[in-house]
Amino acid sequence: MAIKIGVDIGSTHTDAVALEGRNLIYATKVETTPDLTEGLLNAITEVIKNLGERKNEIKALMIGTTHGLNAIHQAKRLNRVAVIRIGLPAGEGVPPLMEWPEGLRSFVTSVHLVRGGHEYTGEEILPLDENKIYQIASEINGKVDSVAITSIFSIVNPEHENRVKDILLKEGISVPITLSHQIGGIGLIERENATILNSLILNIFNNLIQILQSLLHKLGLENVELYFAQNDGTIASAQFIKKFPIFTVAGPVSNSIRGAHLLTGITDAIVMDIGGTTTNVGVLYKGYPRESASPVEIAGIRTNFRMPDIYTLALGGGTIIRGEEIGPESVGFMLTKRGLSWGGDTFTTTDVSMVVKGIKIEGSNPELVRNKYLDGYLKKIYNKMVESWENAIDIMKTSKEDVIVIGVGGGSIMLPEILKGSSKLVIPKNAQYANAIGCTLTKVGATIERTFSYEQTNRDIAIKSLIEEAKKTAISAGAIETSIEVREIEELQMPYLPGNAIKVSVKVVGELKI
Amino acid sequence: METYTIRSSDVNNLVTGAAFLGTGGGGDPYIGGLMLKRAIERRGPVEVIRNAKSNNAQVVGSAMMGAPIVMIEKIPSGDEANKALKIYSEITGRKVEYITPLEIGGVNSTIPLIVASALGLPVLDGDGMGRAFPELQMTTFYFYGVDPSPVIVLDERGNVSVVEGIDGVWAEKIARVITLRYGGAAYISLYGTTLNMYNKTAVLDTLSLALHIGELLNQIKFNEVLDYLKAKILFKGKVIDVIRRIEKGFSRGFVVIEGMEEYSNKSLKIDFQNEFLIATLEDNVLVSVPDLITVLDMFTFKPITTDRIKYGQKVLIIGIPAHERLRTKEALKYIGPRVFGYNIDYEPIEKRNDVTWL
Numbered sequence: 001m002a003i004k005i006g007v008d009i010g011s012t013h014t015d016a017v018a019l020e021g022r023n024l025i026y027a028t029k030v031e032t033t034p035d036l037t038e039g040l041l042n043a044i045t046e047v048i049k050n051l052g053e054r055k056n057e058i059k060a061l062m063i064g065t066t067h068g069l070n071a072i073h074q075a076k077r078l079n080r081v082a083v084i085r086i087g088l089p090a091g092e093g094v095p096p097l098m099e100w101p102e103g104l105r106s107f108v109t110s111v112h113l114v115r116g117g118h119e120y121t122g123e124e125i126l127p128l129d130e131n132k133i134y135q136i137a138s139e140i141n142g143k144v145d146s147v148a149i150t151s152i153f154s155i156v157n158p159e160h161e162n163r164v165k166d167i168l169l170k171e172g173i174s175v176p177i178t179l180s181h182q183i184g185g186i187g188l189i190e191r192e193n194a195t196i197l198n199s200l201i202l203n204i205f206n207n208l209i210q211i212l213q214s215l216l217h218k219l220g221l222e223n224v225e226l227y228f229a230q231n232d233g234t235i236a237s238a239q240f241i242k243k244f245p246i247f248t249v250a251g252p253v254s255n256s257i258r259g260a261h262l263l264t265g266i267t268d269a270i271v272m273d274i275g276g277t278t279t280n281v282g283v284l285y286k287g288y289p290r291e292s293a294s295p296v297e298i299a300g301i302r303t304n305f306r307m308p309d310i311y312t313l314a315l316g317g318g319t320i321i322r323g324e325e326i327g328p329e330s331v332g333f334m335l336t337k338r339g340l341s342w343g344g345d346t347f348t349t350t351d352v353s354m355v356v357k358g359i360k361i362e363g364s365n366p367e368l369v370r371n372k373y374l375d376g377y378l379k380k381i382y383n384k385m386v387e388s389w390e391n392a393i394d395i396m397k398t399s400k401e402d403v404i405v406i407g408v409g410g411g412s413i414m415l416p417e418i419l420k421g422s423s424k425l426v427i428p429k430n431a432q433y434a435n436a437i438g439c440t441l442t443k444v445g446a447t448i449e450r451t452f453s454y455e456q457t458n459r460d461i462a463i464k465s466l467i468e469e470a471k472k473t474a475i476s477a478g479a480i481e482t483s484i485e486v487r488e489i490e491e492l493q494m495p496y497l498p499g500n501a502i503k504v505s506v507k508v509v510g511e512l513k514i
Numbered sequence: 515m516e517t518y519t520i521r522s523s524d525v526n527n528l529v530t531g532a533a534f535l536g537t538g539g540g541g542d543p544y545i546g547g548l549m550l551k552r553a554i555e556r557r558g559p560v561e562v563i564r565n566a567k568s569n570n571a572q573v574v575g576s577a578m579m580g581a582p583i584v585m586i587e588k589i590p591s592g593d594e595a596n597k598a599l600k601i602y603s604e605i606t607g608r609k610v611e612y613i614t615p616l617e618i619g620g621v622n623s624t625i626p627l628i629v630a631s632a633l634g635l636p637v638l639d640g641d642g643m644g645r646a647f648p649e650l651q652m653t654t655f656y657f658y659g660v661d662p663s664p665v666i667v668l669d670e671r672g673n674v675s676v677v678e679g680i681d682g683v684w685a686e687k688i689a690r691v692i693t694l695r696y697g698g699a700a701y702i703s704l705y706g707t708t709l710n711m712y713n714k715t716a717v718l719d720t721l722s723l724a725l726h727i728g729e730l731l732n733q734i735k736f737n738e739v740l741d742y743l744k745a746k747i748l749f750k751g752k753v754i755d756v757i758r759r760i761e762k763g764f765s766r767g768f769v770v771i772e773g774m775e776e777y778s779n780k781s782l783k784i785d786f787q788n789e790f791l792i793a794t795l796e797d798n799v800l801v802s803v804p805d806l807i808t809v810l811d812m813f814t815f816k817p818i819t820t821d822r823i824k825y826g827q828k829v830l831i832i833g834i835p836a837h838e839r840l841r842t843k844e845a846l847k848y849i850g851p852r853v854f855g856y857n858i859d860y861e862p863i864e865k866r867n868d869v870t871w872l
Binding site for chain 1: 548549552584586587591592593628671694698752772825826
């Protein structure tokens with residue numbers, strides 16, 4: 001049977017697993033390195049070495065990484081990008097890149113506003129100014145690494161974005177071009193921001209993919225396919241992610257929610273992923289992460305592409321306790337050196353939980369904690385921790401009924417037997433590797449969001465066309481065509497607009513082609 | 515007469531305060547804020563006039579009309595509202611000397627300032643609602659005798675329509691059809707009057723009010739906001755249900771909030787139509803339009819709009835007495851609870867609730 005390797009980069013640990021079917025045959029945790037890549041390569045190398053001769057059975061390598069997010073936060077090694085917005089005379093009131101941090105803005109070499117764009121009905125606001133596009137092509141040729149194109153209401157009618165791309169290609173622009181309708185939903189500024197961010201990080205992923213491929217080559221693994229975890233809890237091929245790296249920025253968070261589903265079979269629950277520094281609380285909805293309805297900020301920039309709805313608490317296994325204060329600082333991966341129970345000098349949440357819950361962890365000695373603190377104090381601290389988890393559950397719940405809570409991540413051993421607001425608390429076997437397992441076993445997916453006027457486009461035709469588009473995207477991301485199924489169709493009416501204006505989103509998933 | 519200046523650094527306070535007074539409607543202040551900052555960057559700060567002495571100087575209102583959802587996609591060029599105002603002046607032959615907002619809330623507190631910045635005209639510190647309402651005739655200008663017509667309706671391409679309604683309700687109906695034909699968003703100039711009439715009809719000092727409240731909110735000085743507005747916390751709790759439906763193009767529905775702390779074991783229902791309209795506690799109406807109902811996040815004190823409210827939010831419900839000019843018999847004919855389909859009469863919030871308002 002084929003072996004798949006999954007790696008998930010967390011803020012403190014990089015986890016890697018090898019799975020044969022659904023059987024975990026090897027798992028490891030290594031320290032996450034500041035540049036992320038080193039720790040990633042270490043984890044992969046270790047797994048492959050431990051597989052010995054069986055390494056030849058490896059068919060796929062799946063990676064959940066925050067490389068994209070880190071690059072944006074650090075504003076380093078990014079692409080030189082030309083930004084084109086179609087919609088003049090509309091749109092000028094808020095030009096591109098307003099309120100962007102200077103560091104990121106400096107990578108944008110030029111901004112062009114062009115006449116064109118569409119109405120919410122799909123009609124042209126005005127015809128596209130093609131002459132201007134030819135002129136832009138000659139101006140930017142050879143001077144940029146990528147181009148980001150956004151057009152008003154391209155999520156209703158992408159015609160002008162497509163046309164601009166065609167002209168640029170015809171004029172010999174050979175750098176990658178990102179079109180906004182392939183990235184985000186309604187909201188021009190937010191969609192444009194996400195499109196530019198995608199363009200900025202293209203080379204980061206190109207390089208990462210090259211490094212990974214040369215590592216596989218060095219290890220004698222020529223036929224291993226490479227995949228990346230996406231924000232929506234699915235994976236996509238390296239070829240696809242080369243074009244749309246922005247879809248990976250929340251991959252690790254979504255992996256844990258998917259992993260919670262895959263490890264338990266539960267389709268609807270609250271998932272608490274407790275790592276070294278934080279607890280990420282998300283909602284598992286029909287087997288996938290529930291997505292955020294509000295704009296999500298990345299490095300202070302508003303974006304609107306699909307991201308998981310996550311509530312983050314500064315409470316993890318390495319969180320430091322001072323008096324009655326819990327966190328927000330953490331010892332992170334230094335827990336087994338600095339934690340009190342390991343003979344260190346720092347009092348952490350894990351130390352508290354071990355005593356109060358009576359957990360045993362190899363190599364630690366909770367007596368060291370007991371000698372120093374009174375039971376009453378430890379219980380009080382632990383109750384405070386439980387209270388913040390319960391509060392987080394309450395914030396993320398979508399109805400007043402109690403829900404199933406699934407605990408994953410290395411810190412999930414700290415959870416109590418039951419939490420207020422939960423009907424049952426499940427901590428599955430291998431919970432500490434849920435992220436890596438989630439990204440290894442998940443499906444290939446694609447989500448498309450468009451708006452229609454059902455008076456102009458028949459509802460069935462609209463939805464059918466959207467499913468076709470999503471299928472095509474899923475196939476290009478690596479799905480087997482015959483296995484693709486529609487997971488979700490969501491229709492949302494838009495207030496104030498006649499003509500039955502509807503926002504529709506379709507999510508499809510399929511089996512991985514390996 | 516007092517004059518002060520609105521600069522780029524004031525914009526966040528202004529839109530936060532306007533969203534607070536917008537009672538859940540008026541759209542997301544984000545785009546309005548960005549547009550105003552951009553306008554001030556390009557053309558300089560805006561002069562605002564308080565306590566202007568009554569005379570025959572000409573005042574005109576400026577606003578955006580239509581669907582906020584169109585505006586977050588088809589962002590204006592920034593010049594539409596200026597053009598509408600210039601055309602107003604040409605058609606009526608009146609030289610416009612002052613600009614006024616029609617409402618305070620969301621985007622429409624910023625549009626008149628953008629126009630003012632472009633044309634180098636001052637803005638009057640006041641508006642026609644003292645809050646947000648969904649329709650053109652729902653202004654104090656109209657209740658006390660100012661005709662909205664002619665209404666100049668313009669789009670970003672430069673299409674212009676002039677609406678002469680037989681009354682404000684007709685002007686609203688016709689202008690709305692044109693707005694839809696323009697693509698769901700239009701820019702309007704209307705309610706031309708004299709400074710004399712303006713002082714008699716407007717809800718005065720509301721720009722300063724929005725700026726002041728916004729500043730306090732951004733500094734989390736929440737109790738000072740309550741004192742300043744003679745407002746009161748009516749309820750504290752968690753949103754446990756939100757029901758929405760689209761009715762005649764408007765987003766209508768209600769929110770149920772389960773009480774916490776001193777309000778536990780009680781639940782409050784708030785009906786909305788774009789804006790929050792009526793708050794009911796166990797069959798007792800606590801507040802109704804035109805008094806203001808504002809829903810705030812319990813921890814950040816940020817206003818929550820009707821389209822963003824959802825299960826699980828911990829909220830404070832604030833009741834704010836409406837301006838006296840919104841509470842008269844003439845005004846209630848257009849903005850009382852019956853206009854929105856409720857079978858009750860308006861009672862001022864301070865009479866409905868056993869509280870001292872000073």
